[in-house]
Amino acid sequence: MLVACGTLGYELPKDKWFCCDDCNRIYVALQNSVSAGADTIPSSLSELIIRKHEERGLCTYGSMNDIQWRILSGKSRYPEHLPLLSRAAAIFR
Structure with a gap:
């Protein structure tokens, strides 16, 4: 999968979904909000x-x-x- 996140596109490893720490932080924050109700x-x-x-x-x-x-x-x-x-x-x- 080729992904671009404010940077040049690059291939993600199969075991990772997010291209950078910021993307992972956003994902975690959204998941926490979903769980909080x-x-x-x-x-x-x-x-x-x-x-x-x-x-x-x-x-x-x-x-x-x-x-x-x-x-x-x-x-x-x-x-x-x-x-x-x-x-x-x-x-x-």
Whole structure:
């Protein structure tokens, strides 16, 4: 497999997937985020999201300030991810 990561392309050894330490760190950080589950958005940001939605007439959350986000992974096969991934995929159909 030939891979380029901000450098000239080069052949990866069969036992390695990532071409550099930075790529490996990104992968580990993403995997940790998937494993950690939902994370609450700070209230300063959730207030901004709520205000923008209300301005556009999308939704009114009222006093709701517990907006969460999470990174999902279909490859991880976490049972709780599958219905969420299915609903997310439906948005793009």
